[in-house]
Amino acid sequence: MKTSLVSLAVLAIAVSEVAAFPALAAEHAERLANSQRGKRSTLARSIHKKRVTFDPASQYTSTTGAHAFVPPNFAAGDVRGPCPGLNAAANHGYIPHNGVGTMGDFVNGTNEAYGMALDLGGFLAVYGSVFDGNLLGYSIGGPTSLNQLPLNNLLGLTGAPQGLSGSHNKYEADTSPTRGDLYLYGNDYEVQVPQFQQYYDALIEGVDADTQYANLIDFRIARFNDSITRNSHFFYSPFAGVLVSPAGFSFPVRMMANHSAEFPEGSLSKAQLMSFFSITGKSGKFVYTVGHERIPDNWYKRAIGDEYTIPGFLADVLDFGEKYPPLLDVGGNTGKTDSFTPVDIGSLTKGVFSAADLLEGNNLECYALQISQAALPDILGGAETNIGDLTQILKPLSDNIAENLLGLGCPTLNGIDDSQYDVYPGYNNCPNGCSGYSS
Ligand code: HEM
Ligand SMILES: *[C@@H]1O[C@H](CO)[C@@H](O)[C@H](O)[C@H]1NC(C)=O
Ligand SMILES: *[C@@H]1O[C@H](CO)[C@@H](O)[C@H](O)[C@H]1NC(C)=O
Ligand SMILES: *[C@@H]1O[C@H](CO)[C@@H](O)[C@H](O)[C@H]1NC(C)=O
Secondary structure (H helix, E strand, O other): OOOHHHHHHHHEEEEEEOOOOOOHHHHHHHHHHHOOOOOOOOOOHHOOOOOEEEEEEEEEEOHHHHHHHOOOOOOOOOOOOHHHHHHHHHOOOOOOOOOOEHHHHHHHHHHHHHHHOOHHHHHEEEEOOOOHHHOOEEEOOOOOOOOOOOHHHHOOOOOOOOOOOOOOOOEOOOOOOOOOOOOOOOOOOOOHHHHHHHHHHHOOOOHHHHHHHHHHHHHHHHHHHHHHHHOOEEEHHHHHHHHHOOHHHHHHHHOOOOOHHHOOEEEOOHHHHHHHEEOOOOOOEEEEEOOOOOOOOOOOOOOOOOOHHHHHHHHHHHHHHHHHHHOOOOOOOOOOOOOOOEEOOHHHHOOOOOOOHHOOHHHHHHHHHHHHHHHEEEEEEOOOOOOOOHHHHHHHHHHHHHHOOOOOOOOOOOOOOHHHHHHHHHHHOOOOOOOOOOO
């Protein structure tokens, strides 16, 4: 995947000048980011860009019949969690209504409902199964007795499946757009209405999705800054933080936007945002109803052939990373607010990458994909169970990543050294994922 080499090079040079002085580097990066804001060329995106046309017949996402909105029955055991896209898909029967499904359910359902490409859906679904489920599938909310899938006896790999809601630090991350930080709110899966209000205010209507996304950078920075300034336990890991948390900012404009002849690449309205996030009422007096995420009626997904892919998603991650490089820093607060300390990416990756060259060439893509790959053997390595055909089960994930790594010309990364995380209470008190902090 080619990125905007010109603007990347400008940033890379500037960042490397000051890399020896981390505190200064952060400050410098911030200034640099401000000076670059809004200036980035659309070069990177235009390479990926296909000519998209609008075809109502194939893009219509049904919300009637088998796909009519049915809210969850929590008393009967239905679960919903931190992902509004999956919650809405469950409410409309694109994935199992109870909120517990297999990898295939998630890949198929997100593709059918939203036009999420099979590579990205596969990647996210396999990750959910490995980290938050029982390898075959997982719960989109918390732990559930419904999670009785055939491989349940393989538990012990990651402990009893905690679902997406219980996957803080593994999959669910701090500094999400509308969900609160776990340490601050005691839950990581419900909408915090003031955060939704910020999102709503930041969204510009009546322009295409690219422009909408570009204009969300200030909201993204504000959320990041809020976690730094208020959450003493803020932790921003390489996978959940650097890679997954940006999804909350790009996915709505990329996959919740309505498509039309006027905006073949989509344009998300504030009303659509409200519907997908289960918000009603008037701006300033919003009301949130847990679990009522809804696909709007008469809504059209992405064009067939223009699905949201891994390269498309990484381009979006890079886009914000270029505009505000601190978003690419793995790190956290060290027990006090306003103490954000980045880890040394060099030691984390055993010398393979350094912060200074992360924005050079394909390094960020390599780093992101390899870090997510590296996380797998760590977890599997701790397994004492007979893992039998695990390799087979994980094949889609390794194939998927391998395919994306192919052609990037990545340097070899042999695992990561996460001993540097010891200084972050947000990690130390929740090293293997959790749904709450003990201290
Ligand atoms: C297999 C597919 C998917 C999986 C496993 C998944 C998983 C997750 C997880 C774990 C989170 C929490 C991340 C965090 O704390 O920052 C999340 C958040 C989010 N997801 Fe998904 N997701 C999937 C598909 C989708 C789709 C298709 C959409 C959009 C149509 C979507 C939209 C979102 C949004 C907007 C958030 C941020 C919520 C917020 O904090 O405001 N996701 N997802
Ligand atoms: C995907 O879902 C649709 C309808 O929801 C169904 O017709 C199709 O058979 C599913 N495909 C797979 C591979 O599960
Ligand atoms: C971060 O938040 C603090 C406190 O609210 C504020 O003073 C500061 O200007 C913010 N910085 C950025 C970059 O938004
Ligand atoms: C989506 O766009 C179509 C085509 O322009 C329009 O008819 C429809 O009302 C829109 N749907 C929503 C939910 O805004």
